[in-house]
Amino acid sequence: MDSSAAAADRYTYSPRLRWQPEVEEYFAAAYGRDRFARISEALAHPSCYSCIRVNTLKSSTDAVMQKLINLVDQNGICGGINCLEIGQQKGGDKTHEGISLVHKCPYPGLDNVIFVQGSGPHVLDYESQPEQSVKEVIVSRKCAESVLRGAQVYVPGVLACSAHVEKGDKVAVSVAVEKPADDSGWTVGITRGTVLQGVQSDVHYEERKGLYIGQGITAMSRSGIFRVLHGVAVEMTERVYRLPSFNDVLEGEIFLQNLPSVVAANVLDPQQGERILDMCAAPGGKTTAIAILMRDKGEIVALDRSHNKVMDILKLAAEMDLNCIKAYKLDALKSVRKINEAGNVGITDNCTGATVTLGEDSDNCTGSSTKVNAEFTKAGEDSSTTSVVQTDDQKPDAKRYVSKALLRKNLRQMRNGPGRNNCSGGRVENSKGFLPNSFDRVLLDAPCSALGLRPRLFAGEETLESLRNHAKYQRKMFDQAVKLVRPGGVIVYSTCTINPGENEALVRYALDTYKFLSLGSQHPKVGGPGIVGSYKLSNQTYNEEWLTEQEAELVQRFDPSSSLDTIGFFIAKFDVGQKGD
Numbered sequence: 001m002d003s004s005a006a007a008a009d010r011y012t013y014s015p016r017l018r019w020q021p022e023v024e025e026y027f028a029a030a031y032g033r034d035r036f037a038r039i040s041e042a043l044a045h046p047s048c049y050s051c052i053r054v055n056t057l058k059s060s061t062d063a064v065m066q067k068l069i070n071l072v073d074q075n076g077i078c079g080g081i082n083c084l085e086i087g088q089q090k091g092g093d094k095t096h097e098g099i100s101l102v103h104k105c106p107y108p109g110l111d112n113v114i115f116v117q118g119s120g121p122h123v124l125d126y127e128s129q130p131e132q133s134v135k136e137v138i139v140s141r142k143c144a145e146s147v148l149r150g151a152q153v154y155v156p157g158v159l160a161c162s163a164h165v166e167k168g169d170k171v172a173v174s175v176a177v178e179k180p181a182d183d184s185g186w187t188v189g190i191t192r193g194t195v196l197q198g199v200q201s202d203v204h205y206e207e208r209k210g211l212y213i214g215q216g217i218t219a220m221s222r223s224g225i226f227r228v229l230h231g232v233a234v235e236m237t238e239r240v241y242r243l244p245s246f247n248d249v250l251e252g253e254i255f256l257q258n259l260p261s262v263v264a265a266n267v268l269d270p271q272q273g274e275r276i277l278d279m280c281a282a283p284g285g286k287t288t289a290i291a292i293l294m295r296d297k298g299e300i301v302a303l304d305r306s307h308n309k310v311m312d313i314l315k316l317a318a319e320m321d322l323n324c325i326k327a328y329k330l331d332a333l334k335s336v337r338k339i340n341e342a343g344n345v346g347i348t349d350n351c352t353g354a355t356v357t358l359g360e361d362s363d364n365c366t367g368s369s370t371k372v373n374a375e376f377t378k379a380g381e382d383s384s385t386t387s388v389v390q391t392d393d394q395k396p397d398a399k400r401y402v403s404k405a406l407l408r409k410n411l412r413q414m415r416n417g418p419g420r421n422n423c424s425g426g427r428v429e430n431s432k433g434f435l436p437n438s439f440d441r442v443l444l445d446a447p448c449s450a451l452g453l454r455p456r457l458f459a460g461e462e463t464l465e466s467l468r469n470h471a472k473y474q475r476k477m478f479d480q481a482v483k484l485v486r487p488g489g490v491i492v493y494s495t496c497t498i499n500p501g502e503n504e505a506l507v508r509y510a511l512d513t514y515k516f517l518s519l520g521s522q523h524p525k526v527g528g529p530g531i532v533g534s535y536k537l538s539n540q541t542y543n544e545e546w547l548t549e550q551e552a553e554l555v556q557r558f559d560p561s562s563s564l565d566t567i568g569f570f571i572a573k574f575d576v577g578q579k580g581d
């Protein structure tokens with residue numbers, strides 16, 4: 001092979017996604033070997049467009065479209081550098097690029113969704129300095145996944161770098177992915193700080209083939225990259241995928257969201273004035289979509305078990321000017337409040353846990369002008385005891401007990417204002433759970449193996465056992481959802497994984513366990529049908545049941561290798577009949 005042919009072969013992007021062999025077998029049984037190979041290939045590449053949901057309470061789809069077209073025409077979406085390079089290719093006329101790249105979503109029922117087209121994979125020329133070996137940077141898999149989505153290379157993501165790299169040098173950027181280790185696990189095989197010689201005798205030379213994600217200019221020298229802790233190490237100038245980036249663009253007016261997630265919120269079909277539960281809500285993408293569909297009228301209880309993630313929900317709701325969202329820190333596995341606990345903590349209403357917000361609420365849950373009895377606010381009181389708060393409406397059921405420490409904190413906040421995020425300072429509310437049958441609709445966007453997210457460069461961390469553990473966790477959460485939704489209500493269950501054990505098998509469990517549940521038809525219907533049949537491990541130790549033909553038509557499955565070019569995603573909608581308990 002001559003040197004230019006060898007370079008063309010080497011400097012490409014053609015990664016192969018690795019799986020545990022047992023997981024590969026299982027997926028091949030579910031999808032058929034060819035279809036699974038296509039899915040696996042698609043997962044290793046990003047979607048080639050960005051999907052934008054418009055906040056129609058703040059703007060209109062047409063107005064946002066025009067703004068996006070103007071932005072693309074002027075300078076690319078994020079100011080011209082590397083982000084939307086389609087309009088900046090050599091010789092390209094970018095004056096009217098926007099109009100050809102920004103489109104309304106073509107699927108009925110999704111009028112608030114806009115697509116902005118990207119492009120790739122591109123074949124790049126890495127050897128622009130003849131007779132000189134290409135300087136290189138190897139980045140971690142996580143870093144590369146972000147770079148493929150449009151990010152720069154940050155210092156912690158750099159694993160290895162050529163010798164003598166100075167600030168301003170052009171470097172080829174490739175990714176280190178796990179490969180089978182001698183002792184049966186996986187290894188990346190590169191120690192951070194490794195010096196790349198750039199010659200064929202280099203131990204890492206051969207394994208780089210097909211793993212190049214682009215080219216960039218170093219923002220610091222090699223020694224700087226391995227000395228400092230933060231900052232951009234390489235500014236990407238050319239990428240195998242050129243995708244629009246929307247950092248700080250039209251904040252509050254738009255939300256970048258995968259198409260299936262937008263669909264899931266629509267399938268829930270929330271109505272104005274209803275009470276909705278979003279059980280695993282952070283960062284709040286679907287919560288805010290639901291709030292907008294309800295025109296911010298009603299109540300959405302958004303839960304997450306992580307404090308910081310609840311903060312993210314509150315921040316996003318504030319940014320989008322949405323007031324009907326109440327976010328709480330709660331383990332969704334404990335989201336049904338034990339009846340005797342209500343007595344213990346003095347909560348008699350339907351809504352919150354043991355803390356109060358001093359926000360703009362007008363409902364029973366978090367009274368707007370909460371008055372705190374002065375006797376409970378003296379300094380030095382035992383903060384472990386509880387106190388009574390009476391809200392303005394003076395309804396007996398608007399009373400609840402809160403810790404005195406929290407009352408003092410809330411009073412401080414009342415004096416000092418709500419803080420930057422217009423939410424309760426750096427603290428979020430905990431909840432003790434909710435009464436059975438107290439929600440009109442429940443969304444369970446379950447934590448999952450996330451084997452549908454793209455781009456994904458390695459999948460070997462999941463075993464059959466870990467996949468089954470996800471499924472067990474999801475069933476327990478689903479049991480809670482069933483208790484909390486009222487008869488006649490709706491549950492939507494969704495995941496971002498291609499694993500039928502977390503999707504179709506959950507639906508099977510739900511339908512077999514709760515006879516009052518039935519699969520409802522979904523609008524909009526954009527994805528394909530679910531998987532029919534069952535899976536048996538050859539040694540008969542495990543059996544998993546999926547769907548019948550008829551049931552499979554009622555769920556939505558987004559196949560990453562289909563022409564929709566989305567992440568892998570699954571949506572099931574359950575209509576809830578009379579529970580009979």
Ligand SMILES: C[S@@+](CC[C@H](N)C(=O)[O-])C[C@H]1O[C@@H](n2cnc3c(N)ncnc32)[C@H](O)[C@@H]1O
Nearest residue numbers: 280281282283284285286304305331332445447
């Ligand atoms: C798939 S993400 C949710 C994405 C979100 N629905 C959105 O559209 O923006 C799953 C979330 O579940 C949360 N989670 C995991 N286990 C949980 C639990 N036991 N209780 C509550 N939240 C949990 C995670 O913190 C994560 O934020």
